[in-house]
Amino acid sequence: MSKTSLDSPDRNWWSAPIGLDEIIWITIAFIWGIFMTFMMVYWYYAGDQNQTGESFRISAEAFEVKMDKMIEDYQVGEEHGYPIVAVPEGGDIYIQANQFSFPVIPKIRVGKTYRFHLNSADVNHGFSIQPVNINLQLVPGYDYILKLTPNSTGDFHIVCNEFCGIGHHEMLGKIIVTE
Numbered sequence: 011m012s013k014t015s016l017d018s019p020d021r022n023w024w025s026a027p028i029g030l031d032e033i034i035w036i037t038i039a040f041i042w043g044i045f046m047t048f049m050m051v052y053w054y055y056a057g058d059q060n061q062t063g064e065s066f067r068i069s070a071e072a073f074e075v076k077m078d079k080m081i082e083d084y085q086v087g088e089e090h091g092y093p094i095v096a097v098p099e100g101g102d103i104y105i106q107a108n109q110f111s112f113p114v115i116p117k118i119r120v121g122k123t124y125r126f127h128l129n130s131a132d133v134n135h136g137f138s139i140q141p142v143n144i145n146l147q148l149v150p151g152y153d154y155i156l157k158l159t160p161n162s163t164g165d166f167h168i169v170c171n172e173f174c175g176i177g178h179h180e181m182l183g184k185i186i187v188t189e
């Protein structure tokens with residue numbers, strides 16, 4: 011009777027020769043892995059979908075000071091207790107995610123470029139802008155700067171897609187893009 015996966019393997023299974031089909035699959039997987047590694051570089055230039063940014067070390071306290079100053083200077087409204095902030099074109103927008111919110115709602119204009127500064131006050135968070143294909147990591151201790159030029163108007167939701175604790179599922183933010 012032939013063996014099934016429920017039977018114990020032969021005692022010398024490690025010294026049995028590798029089957030030809032397995033060698034072929036390992037070779038294909040290896041070559042594909044190498045190929046896809048180089049495709050990452052290719053997509054960076056040709057894919058038109060990878061964000062390039064700069065990042066700098068910063069403490070959570072120092073970042074919060076900048077965010078608070080921005081809110082003080084540019085707040086135009088409030089929604090669900092979070093300030094709506096309209097920073098002028100080319101300006102710096104500071105968002106410090108925390109457990110479990112994105113505490114600022116930027117209101118920006120279509121076709122204009124802004125510098126988004128992204129940071130986390132506590133643990134790693136995700137920063138996924140819906141429904142577009144932008145998906146970033148917010149890392150505590152770093153100011154990640156993303157140049158962003160919205161090309162359509164509307165409300166864009168920010169989703170934290172990095173499990174960050176018990177309230178992770180409630181962690182939503184918003185970006186308002188107007189004419």
Ligand SMILES: [Cu+2]
Pocket residue numbers: 108109110134135136170171172173174178181
């Ligand atoms: Cu989170």
